[in-house]
Amino acid sequence: MISAAETRKNAPLWVRLLVPKDAPLYQRNESIMGWLMAIPALLVLTLFLVIPFLMAFVMSFTNQRLVSPNPTEWVGMRNFERLLTVRLFTLEPERDESGAIVYDDKGKIAYPRLRTFTRKNPDYPELNGLRELTSWQSGENRTVVLASDVVFLRALFNTLLFAAVIAPLQGGLALLLALLLNQALPYISVFRAIYFAPVVVSMVVVSLLWRFIYDGENGLLNTLLGIASFGSFQPVDWLGNPYTAMPAMIAMSAWQAVGFHMVIWLSGLQTIPTSLYEAAGLDGAGMWQKFRYVTWPGLRNTAVLILIVIVIQATGLFVQVDVMTRGGPLDATQSVVYQAVQRGYDKQDIAEGSAISVVLFFVVLAITIVNRYLTRERETS
Amino acid sequence: MTAMTWETRHKLVISLRYTLLILISAIFIFPIVFMVVSSLKPDLQLLRDSGSLLAFVPYGDISLNNYSFAIERVPVIQFAFNSTFTTVVAVLASILLNSMAAFSFAFLRWRGKKLMLTLIIATFIVPFEVIAIPLLLVVNNLPWIGPEGLKIGWLNSYHVQIIPFIADSLGIFLFYQYFRDLPDELVEAARIDGASIRQIYTRIVMPISGPILATVAILKFLVMWNAYIWPLMVVRTEELRPIMVGLQYFFQRYTYWGEIMAYLTLVTIPVLIFYLALQRAFIESIATSGIKG
Numbered sequence: 122m123i124s125a126a127e128t129r130k131n132a133p134l135w136v137r138l139l140v141p142k143d144a145p146l147y148q149r150n151e152s153i154m155g156w157l158m159a160i161p162a163l164l165v166l167t168l169f170l171v172i173p174f175l176m177a178f179v180m181s182f183t184n185q186r187l188v189s190p191n192p193t194e195w196v197g198m199r200n201f202e203r204l205l206t207v208r209l210f211t212l213e214p215e216r217d218e219s220g221a222i223v224y225d226d227k228g229k230i231a232y233p234r235l236r237t238f239t240r241k242n243p244d245y246p247e248l249n250g251l252r253e254l255t256s257w258q259s260g261e262n263r264t265v266v267l268a269s270d271v272v273f274l275r276a277l278f279n280t281l282l283f284a285a286v287i288a289p290l291q292g293g294l295a296l297l298l299a300l301l302l303n304q305a306l307p308y309i310s311v312f313r314a315i316y317f318a319p320v321v322v323s324m325v326v327v328s329l330l331w332r333f334i335y336d337g338e339n340g341l342l343n344t345l346l347g348i349a350s351f352g353s354f355q356p357v358d359w360l361g362n363p364y365t366a367m368p369a370m371i372a373m374s375a376w377q378a379v380g381f382h383m384v385i386w387l388s389g390l391q392t393i394p395t396s397l398y399e400a401a402g403l404d405g406a407g408m409w410q411k412f413r414y415v416t417w418p419g420l421r422n423t424a425v426l427i428l429i430v431i432v433i434q435a436t437g438l439f440v441q442v443d444v445m446t447r448g449g450p451l452d453a454t455q456s457v458v459y460q461a462v463q464r465g466y467d468k469q470d471i472a473e474g475s476a477i478s479v480v481l482f483f484v485v486l487a488i489t490i491v492n493r494y495l496t497r498e499r500e501t502s
Numbered sequence: 503m504t505a506m507t508w509e510t511r512h513k514l515v516i517s518l519r520y521t522l523l524i525l526i527s528a529i530f531i532f533p534i535v536f537m538v539v540s541s542l543k544p545d546l547q548l549l550r551d552s553g554s555l556l557a558f559v560p561y562g563d564i565s566l567n568n569y570s571f572a573i574e575r576v577p578v579i580q581f582a583f584n585s586t587f588t589t590v591v592a593v594l595a596s597i598l599l600n601s602m603a604a605f606s607f608a609f610l611r612w613r614g615k616k617l618m619l620t621l622i623i624a625t626f627i628v629p630f631e632v633i634a635i636p637l638l639l640v641v642n643n644l645p646w647i648g649p650e651g652l653k654i655g656w657l658n659s660y661h662v663q664i665i666p667f668i669a670d671s672l673g674i675f676l677f678y679q680y681f682r683d684l685p686d687e688l689v690e691a692a693r694i695d696g697a698s699i700r701q702i703y704t705r706i707v708m709p710i711s712g713p714i715l716a717t718v719a720i721l722k723f724l725v726m727w728n729a730y731i732w733p734l735m736v737v738r739t740e741e742l743r744p745i746m747v748g749l750q751y752f753f754q755r756y757t758y759w760g761e762i763m764a765y766l767t768l769v770t771i772p773v774l775i776f777y778l779a780l781q782r783a784f785i786e787s788i789a790t791s792g793i794k795g
Binding site: 141142148154166168187302315316320325344376385436439440443461462471474477479482485489 | 529530532554555600603605606607612615642666667669670671703734749759762769770784785788789
């Protein structure tokens with residue numbers, strides 16, 4: 122009788138590689154089948170997910186293009202510097218010979234033109250090529266935020282704003298709907314089916330449809346608001362106005378996806394035992410108290426999950442922008458993914474598109490880590 | 503309040519609840535009703551009606567003209583075929599590849615299994631949007647042997663729309679979880695009876711995996727049918743274009759509102775019918791994807 126370890130030592134290398142250390146060698150057929158069955162899926166995942174993911178990191182340090190006559194070169198952090206450089210700069214008012222502040226003809230403080238500092242000014246080499254992102258008044262001075270890539274930073278800001286607003290909005294509405302539907306009443310499943318229906322409709326279809334609804338002249342929303350206010354409502358070009366375009370996009374996205382998270386809340390609600398409600402009822406708890414002390418504590422993990430799912434989905438914002446606004450008006454709806462596609466695909470600048478993808482990945486990673494942290498704390502307490 | 507019995511009060515609460523439920527339904531349904539009704543109207547009437555509630559009433563010069571015009575203007579039928587073809591192939595292939603891998607993870611002993619499973623779960627946090635651009639470079643450099651011989655670059659083809667999506671970590675994970683929860687005796691008994699691994703997979707495990715198979719199929723169906731960002735980048739010619747990208751091209755080129763509504767209705771109604779027929783399976787699938795993903 123040979124011991125398993127000895128046989129293992131004498132077995133050919135490929136057998137030792139395939140069969141687990143603690144398993145007898147007569148299982149080699151099983152191990153071969155195991156590899157064979159897993160390999161097609163593993164190959165697809167490696168080639169089309171793992172490799173592109175690693176390539177995103179590598180290419181973000183190069184000047185790779187989709188098709189280029191010139192060889193690709195390493196450029197270090199240049200892509201990231203171009204995307205993310207931000208500087209604060211204080212403009213001091215123009216003064217006349219006596220040192221008094223000069224005012225323009227509208228009575229506002231006059232400042233030297235920014236471009237005198239940012240266009241090849243030898244005294245300010247670090248400002249060369251930067252452009253104004255935003256500015257505010259601080260005393261008699263004006264503080265300007267300068268950025269090397271104004272459009273990308275707007276896109277990053279918009280995407281984070283979109284995620285930060287839509288997560289509580291959509292999660293909250295979904296919870297309200299779920300509470301409304303969590304009753305054993307006749308036909309309740311019909312309503313559940315209706316509320317969920319937009320989820321199966323493509324975002325392309327939804328976005329096109331809502332372009333008609335949001336239209337400034339013949340839009341359905343203006344019509345409905347006009348009827349509801351007896352004609353006193355002034356029509357708004359919802360997608361053409363920089364102040365309403367992003368809120369309009371948020372409202373539409375929430376409309377499309379709220380049913381998805383409603384269903385997740387519903388399955389969370391169903392895990393709360395009815396005996397808890399009965400006990401609370403015997404103790405004289407009202408509707409709100411039941412929600413506050415029974416429902417909500419039972420839903421905490423669901424809540425964290427839903428927030429994370431919405432936020433991660435929101436960071437991928439693309440279709441709505443591409444179909445409805447193309448990033449406009451005045452970059453009010455630019456998004457990170459839209460910029461990645463614009464540069465990586467439209468301009469075929471794979472390196473810059475990859476750098477944007479890497480930034481996006483770190484945003485998603487940060488959100489996931491925060492999620493892990495929040496849920497871990499919950500388990501220990 | 504005092505005159506009200508408990509029963510009448512209860513009835514009042516119930517009817518209030520139903521009123522609320524119906525009002526909310528209107529919010530979810532009105533764009534879809536508007537879409538279908540508008541697709542039947544000529545443009546002039548459509549624009550006039552959208553200034554009032556008549557937008558929701560099918561009346562006047564009702565016809566299917568918009569549908570025939572839209573189909574004449576762009577090859578909608580070709581687009582629908584392309585989407586159907588890529589969707590069906592990807593759904594079938596993904597069921598096969600994902601379930602085989604999951605079967606191997608759940609029932610077979612081989613070296614490196616745990617590491618692979620961990621890696622697969624780790625890929626959950628990589629959204630498709632992050633890898634889309636480098637993936638473009640990957641497929642642009644892959645070889646393909648077709649009827650016209652060896653060719654480098656997958657761009658502008660059916661396979662570039664299908665193959666990157668025929669396996670996915672969520673699908674593997676969903677199958678794996680389901681298989682792991684099956685009773686051990688089932689597979690052990692078959693082994694003792696001398697069944698081969700292939701027989702256990704095809705005759706024992708897969709036949710009782712209906713629910714999870716439906717889930718994986720529905721999720722893949724929705725991803726493929728609604729595909730937009732990827733085909734937008736890799737498909738150049740009309741005869742390979744899927745339906746959602748075709749829709750956006752149509753919209754950019756023409757502003758015949760009635761025809762756009764007809765197109766929107768054409769691509770949406772089949773999915774909605776499919777959804778209503780398999781409602782429970784759809785809702786459960788998507789809920790699972792949200793919980794596990």
